[in-house]
Amino acid sequence: LSEAQIVEAAVRLAGSVRLENVSMRALADELGVPVMTIYNYVSSKDSLYELVMDSALARVRVPSADDGTWEERLKQLEREARAALAHLPGVTIDRRDSPEGRRLAEGVLSILASAGFDDQQAALAFATLFTFMIGQIDIDIDVAEASASAAVAAVQSTAEVTQLSRDEIFEFGFDAVIEGLKARLPRA
Amino acid sequence: LSEAQIVEAAVRLAGSVRLENVSMRALADELGVPVMTIYNYVSSKDSLYELVMDSALARVRVPSADDGTWEERLKQLEREARAALAHLPGVTIDRRDSPEGRRLAEGVLSILASAGFDDQQAALAFATLFTFMIGQIDIDIDVAEASASAAVAAVQSTAEVTQLSRDEIFEFGFDAVIEGLKARLPRA
DNA sequence: ACCTGAACACCGTTCAAGT
DNA sequence: ACCTGAACACCGTTCAAGT
Numbered sequence: 001l002s003e004a005q006i007v008e009a010a011v012r013l014a015g016s017v018r019l020e021n022v023s024m025r026a027l028a029d030e031l032g033v034p035v036m037t038i039y040n041y042v043s044s045k046d047s048l049y050e051l052v053m054d055s056a057l058a059r060v061r062v063p064s065a066d067d068g069t070w071e072e073r074l075k076q077l078e079r080e081a082r083a084a085l086a087h088l089p090g091v092t093i094d095r096r097d098s099p100e101g102r103r104l105a106e107g108v109l110s111i112l113a114s115a116g117f118d119d120q121q122a123a124l125a126f127a128t129l130f131t132f133m134i135g136q137i138d139i140d141i142d143v144a145e146a147s148a149s150a151a152v153a154a155v156q157s158t159a160e161v162t163q164l165s166r167d168e169i170f171e172f173g174f175d176a177v178i179e180g181l182k183a184r185l186p187r188a
Numbered sequence: 189l190s191e192a193q194i195v196e197a198a199v200r201l202a203g204s205v206r207l208e209n210v211s212m213r214a215l216a217d218e219l220g221v222p223v224m225t226i227y228n229y230v231s232s233k234d235s236l237y238e239l240v241m242d243s244a245l246a247r248v249r250v251p252s253a254d255d256g257t258w259e260e261r262l263k264q265l266e267r268e269a270r271a272a273l274a275h276l277p278g279v280t281i282d283r284r285d286s287p288e289g290r291r292l293a294e295g296v297l298s299i300l301a302s303a304g305f306d307d308q309q310a311a312l313a314f315a316t317l318f319t320f321m322i323g324q325i326d327i328d329i330d331v332a333e334a335s336a337s338a339a340v341a342a343v344q345s346t347a348e349v350t351q352l353s354r355d356e357i358f359e360f361g362f363d364a365v366i367e368g369l370k371a372r373l374p375r376a
Numbered sequence: 377a378c379c380t381g382a383a384c385a386c387c388g389t390t391c392a393a394g395t
Numbered sequence: 396a397c398c399t400g401a402a403c404a405c406c407g408t409t410c411a412a413g414t
Binding site: 037039040111 | 398
């Protein structure tokens with residue numbers, strides 16, 4: 001048994017239930033060990049949240065400067081972050097003590113700097129993008145948990161609108177946010 | 189004792205702890221009644237979440253057509269919704285079966301319609317605004333719970349940046365989103 | 377009819393006893 | 396030293412017994 005195996009099992013179980021509803025007892029069953037054995041590798045359930053989050057975010061790459069325009073790089077990063085967490089209900093980006101969260105935050109800030117934002121504007125743009133992404137992840141999970149949500153319902157209630165996929169909504173929203181930020185970019 | 193008193197007590201307790209961490213026993217203590225008495229007025233803790241959310245959102249006004257430009261009306265609505273939930277950690281907008289959630293969603297959609305968005309674009313714009321607001325509420329609460337969060341840390345790490353207040357970030361982000369949406373408005 | 381104590385089936389985690 | 400069963404202090408809610 002190892003920390004990695006525990007995280008793996010938690011991810012497996014968190015696929016169908018919010019991680020906070022996966023009990024340590026259920027996790028132990030999944031691993032075939034007594035409950036308290038887990039505590040030899042993971043100090044608490046809270047620390048398990050962080051380990052799961054970090055293992056998910058570890059997959060997210062920060063595109064390098066030659067991977068396209070700054071808009072494309074940002075979009076790519078956010079798309080991957082969203083995908084990494086979309087199927088882990090109950091796992092959000094806790095930017096507090098997470099190494100991976102910090103890595104990605106720095107990635108976003110450096111892309112914004114390369115776009116020409118000064119420190120102040122980059123910080124504001126970062127907060128805007130981060131806000132949008134947290135909302136996106138939250139909504140992805142809401143929709144996954146109850147496909148008859150009122151966001152969809154509200155959308156559908158607007159007459160002859162064809163149903164919008166989550167991906168279309170993401171692309172539209174992200175492009176809108178980027179365009180709004182670009183308008184605040186100091187002229188080159 | 190009444191449903192209203194129970195919701196009031198829950199709001200009181202949810203000021204300092206996330207509502208999901210307010211136990212029915214603690215709520216009963218706050219009200220000075222035995223635990224099971226609450227169940228004569230509220231069918232379950234889940235239904236209590238909805239009652240608390242609805243009572244908070246009930247305060248949020250949908251500005252009428254003569255309350256300013258559509259941008260100002262949207263901003264006013266979102267500002268109030270944010271304020272209504274910012275101090276209720278653990279209470280998000282569950283658009284599922286909430287009357288107040290539906291009322292506000294329809295309010296936003298009607299403002300977007302008055303701005304000239306067609307149904308499809310209005311639905312996409314609504315989703316974008318909603319995503320941004322959910323993220324904002326989440327982050328407000330994160331920050332309230334741990335004022336030394338990494339979003340702030342990341343911002344501060346960018347050298348000589350003065351600390352940004354949550355309100356400044358909201359104003360900047362909201363304006364950026366609105367500007368991005370406006371760019372998608374069919375030309376009048 | 378309305379109310380509610382005791383009990384049930386859970387939690388995360390401590391702690392002491394096992395090897 | 397490492398492991399882990401039993402126990403503790405909680406949960407939300409059922410249900411039967413009280414008035």
